[in-house]
Amino acid sequence: MNYQIKHKSTGKVLFEGEYKSMGLCVDAAVGESANLQDANLQGAYLRGADLQGANLRYADLRGADLDFSCWPLWCGSKKVKVSIEFVYQLCAHIVVLECGSKVFPVVKKLLMPFAKKFKRWDELSNDN
Numbered sequence: 001m002n003y004q005i006k007h008k009s010t011g012k013v014l015f016e017g018e019y020k021s022m023g024l025c026v027d028a029a030v031g032e033s034a035n036l037q038d039a040n041l042q043g044a045y046l047r048g049a050d051l052q053g054a055n056l057r058y059a060d061l062r063g064a065d066l067d068f069s070c071w072p073l074w075c076g077s078k079k080v081k082v083s084i085e086f087v088y089q090l091c092a093h094i095v096v097l098e099c100g101s102k103v104f105p106v107v108k109k110l111l112m113p114f115a116k117k118f119k120r121w122d123e124l125s126n127d128n
Contacts, residue, residue: 005029008040008060023049023069030054042081056080067120085119092118096125 003025004016014036015029022044029036030053037055043063051069055076062083071077071090092115095108115121 005034005036005039005041007038008042008058009038014039021045023047026051026054037076051077061086088114088118089120091115092121092124 001018001020002016003019003022005014005025006012007014015025015032015034017025017028019025019028022041023046026036026041026044026046026049030049030051033053035055036059037057039056039059041056041064042060044061045065046061046069047065047067049066049069051072053074053076054072056072057076058079058081060081062081064083064086066086066089091111095111095115097104118124
C-alpha cells in the first residue's frame with residue numbers, strides 16, 4: 001500500500017512509498033534521514049516504530065499509537081504535538097526508572113499522579 005507523510009499545514013508530501021503500514025513508512029523515512037518536521041502523523045499507527053534520530057519538530061502526533069516505539073530524546077522532538085495519553089505514558093516510564101539522585105524522589109512524587117493515568121500502568125508498575 002502506498003503511504004504518504006504530509007506536511008501538516010501545506011499538505012506537501014514529505015516522504016512516500018509502498019509499505020505494509022504507516023509505522024514502516026516512518027521507519028523508512030527516518031532511515032533515509034527524511035525531514036519529518038511539521039509532519040502530520042495524527043492518528044498514525046506507529047506501534048514499534050523506531051523514531052530515534054527522527055526530526056519530528058512541530059509534527060502532529062496527537063492520537064498516534066506510539067506504544068513500543070523508540071522516542072527521540074533530542075531536540076528533533078521539540079514542539080511535537082501529542083495527546084495527553086502519551087504524556088501519561090512518558091511520565092509512567094520515568095517514574096519506574098531507578099535513579100540514585102537525591103532529587104529523583106521529588107520528581108517521581110510530582111509525576112506519579114500522571115503516571116498512574118497511563119492505560120497500562122498496572123502492567124508497567126508490576127514488579128514481576
